[in-house]
């Protein structure tokens with residue numbers, strides 16, 4: 388499959404990249420290109436200009452400071468999970484990054500690109516020829532949705548592996564724009580709209596991920612179920628973090644909604660509770676209420692609900708082993 392025609396820019400300064408984005412609304416950023424270029428080959432995305440981030444300096448690093456672990460947005464996933472501090476103290480992140488696609492995706496793909504990847508739908512992530520057998524859906528510029536009949540809403544699903552681990556750690560991100568930078572909780576950059584899944588300003592670039600030190604003081608893990616274990620997006624993914632000092636639990640899920648979700652009702656339920664068989668029984672029913680599952684993937688909703696419960700129970704039972 389060939390790429391469509393596009394202009395290519397390779398700025399060497401962030402301000403230059405921001406200026407191109409502001410000047411050209413149809414331009415798209417590219418980091419490793421492992422998500423964007425596939426979508427372009429399918430004509431699911433057709434930017435007029437690609438703005439490569441690869442020549443920008445100082446965005447490929449994993450750095451420990453007194454208060455946080457800072458990771459540059461252009462850091463390849465392989466470098467993230469091979470970092471000794473991440474591997475030893477933040478296992479949920481190491482497991483999530485090393486479960487993305489294949490080894491090649493982990494070498495080329497960056498942590499920033501992983502967080503900012505497009506949502507997915509069985510009617511949309513197909514070749515143009517496949518899609519042409521039906522009327523264009525809302526996300527493709529048409530007027531209807533093949534998943535649900537509600538007008539103007541796209542229910543495509545966020546399937547990134549790394550976001551749930553970072554949400555469970557309470558991570559923040561730095562967004563850099565033409566007029567400076569701002570630091571916001573990671574959760575805030577996801578819009579919950581399948582058509583435009585990111586809520587970052589025009590001309591802004593995700594430049595850094597900040598994981599507070601507190602995240603390293605506890606148990607964490609990430610569980611993923613996929614149709615093809617060696618290369619696939621998650622059917623469901625679940626990250627669990629449990630504090631060693633306070634017993635607080637944080638749980639986040641992916642591939643269950645239009646954005647990665649924190650399972651807050653379940654977290655509240657677990658507060659102050661012992662991790663035992665009785666608690667695990669209740670988890671199953673509670674976790675299914677945490678998302679707005681829609682039939683936009685090839686797997687059935689009942690199967691996904693079952694997996695959500697099993698993955699969270701399995702992670703909590705691992706956490707109990709460590710207490």
Ligand SMILES: Cc1cc2nc3c(=O)[nH]c(=O)nc-3n(C[C@H](O)[C@H](O)[C@H](O)COP(=O)(O)OP(=O)(O)OC[C@H]3O[C@@H](n4cnc5c(N)ncnc54)[C@H](O)[C@@H]3O)c2cc1C
Nearest residue numbers: 418419420421422423488496497499500501503548593619
């Ligand atoms: C066969 C296959 C299997 C895959 N399996 C998985 C999987 O199991 N799990 C998973 O999570 N992903 C998977 N992916 C998707 C993709 O490979 C990864 O998400 C990868 O980490 C994307 O990173 P990238 O640097 O290549 O992103 P790119 O493709 O360069 O960018 C992805 C998107 O993010 C935007 N973007 C990139 N960097 C920034 C930034 N710094 N600021 C703002 N926007 C930015 C781009 O404009 C683009 O829209 C798979 C892809 C393929 C083709």
Ligand code: SF4
Nearest residue numbers: 508524532541542543
């Ligand atoms: S959820 Fe509906 S609008 Fe969104 S990509 Fe799928 S078919 Fe298109």
